[in-house]
Amino acid sequence: MKIALLGYGKMGKTIERLALEKGHSVVFKSSIDSSEGNFEDAEVAIEFSSPEAAVKNISKALEARIPVVSGTTGWLEKYDEMVKLCEKRNGSFISASNFSIGVNLFFSINEYAAKLMAPWKEYNVSVEEIHHLEKKDAPSGTAITIAEGILKHSNKKNWKLNTSEENSLNIIAKREEDVKGTHLVSYDSEIDTISFVHEAHSREGFAKGAILAAEWLKDKKGIFTMKDVLRIDEF
Template sequence: MKIALLGYGKMGKTIEQIALQRQHDITLKVDKDTESYVLENVDVAIDFSTPDAAVDNITNCFNHNIPVISGTTGWLEHYDDVVALCKEKNGTFLYASNFSLGVNIFFELNQKLSQLMVNLPEYDISMEEIHHTQKLDAPSGTAITLAEDILKNSKYGTWTLDAAKPKDLHINSKRIDDVPGTHEVAYKSSVDTIEIKHTAHNRDGFALGAVIAAEWIAGKKGVFSMKDVLNIG
C-alpha cells in the first residue's frame, strides 16, 4: 500500500516505522511546516495532524477520492459536516479517538460496565486521563469517547473538567512529560470502588491500529469506525 502521512510528528514517525515493517510504502509526508501538498501516488492517507488542519486534510482526501484514516482529535465539532461530505463525495472515512486495539477493547468494557451499573445510583463516577505535555487538547478524545458511553447509562447529564460541578461527570485531565496515555474510570460508593484502567506503554499500539485500519479499509466506501475493523460491538 502507498500511504500518505498527513502529520509527521511523533505519531506520524511511529506510524511510518510500523507501516514500513508491514511492507508498505510512505509516498507523502506532510508536517506542520508544509505549506501545500499534492495527493499523487497514494492509496490511503493517515491523518495525525493538528485540530486546525484535520478538516482541510480530510476534505482534500475526499476531493481526490483517497480513503482517509483520521486519528486527530480536537476538531469533532465539524464531525457531522465531514461525514456528510464523505457521503456526498462517495468517499471513504474512518475516525477513531484512539486506534490502539487494547483501548478499543477497553471501550467495550467501559460500555458494558456502565450498563451493569445503571441501576446503582449510589455509585459516583469519575474519570482520569494522563498524556504527554505536547498533547494539544484536553480532555483527550479517548476520554470523551469513554465519557459519552458512560453518560448513556448514568445519572449525569454531561461531562466536565470542572470538579466543582458534582452533577456532571468529572474528567481529571493531567499533562505529564513522556506519558503516552493513561485512562481510568472509577465507580465509588461508601462501601467499595470499582475501577477499570488502560495504560499505554508507548505509541506503537496506536500506530499499529492505524495501519491495520488502513489495510482493512482498502476497497471500501462509506464511514467506518474501529468497531468495524475489529468486528466488535
C-alpha cells in the same frame, strides 16, 4: 499499500516505520512546514496532525477520493461536515479518538461496566486521563469517548472537565512528563471503589491500529468506526 501521511510528527514517523516493516510504502508525507512525494499516488491517507489542520487534511483526501483514516482529536465540531463531504464524494472515512486495539476493547468494557453499574446509584463514576505535556487538547478524545459510553447508561446529563456538579460526569485531565496515555474509570461509594485502567506503554499501539484500519478501509466505501474494523458487536 501506498500510504499518504498527513502529519509527520512523532506519530507519523512511528506509523511510517511500522508500515514499511509490514511491506507498505509511504508515497507522500506532509507537516506544517513541508511536504514530500506525490499525494495522488496514495491508496489511503493516514491523518495525525493537529486540531487546526485536521479538517483541511481530511477534506483534501476526501476531495481526491482517497480513503482517509484520521486519529487527530479536538476538531469534532466539524465531524458532521466531513461526513457530508465523504457522502458527497462517495468516499471512505474512519475517524477515531484512539486507534489502539487495547483502547477500543477498553471502550467496550467501559460501556458494559456502565450498563452493569446503572442500577446502583450509590456509586459515583468519574474519569481521569493523564498525557504528556505536549498534548494540546483537554480532556483527551479518548476520555470523551469513555465518558460518552458511560452517559448512555447514566442519569448524569453531560460530562464536564474538573467539575463537582452532581448531574455531570467529572473528567479529570492531567499533564505529566513522558506519559503516553493513561485512562482510569472509577466507581466510588462509601463502602468501596471499583476501578479499571488502560495504560499505553508506547505510541506503537496507536500506530498499529491506524495501519490496521487503513488496510481494512482501502477498498471500501462509506463511514466506519473501529468497531467495524475490529468486529466488536454492540451488547
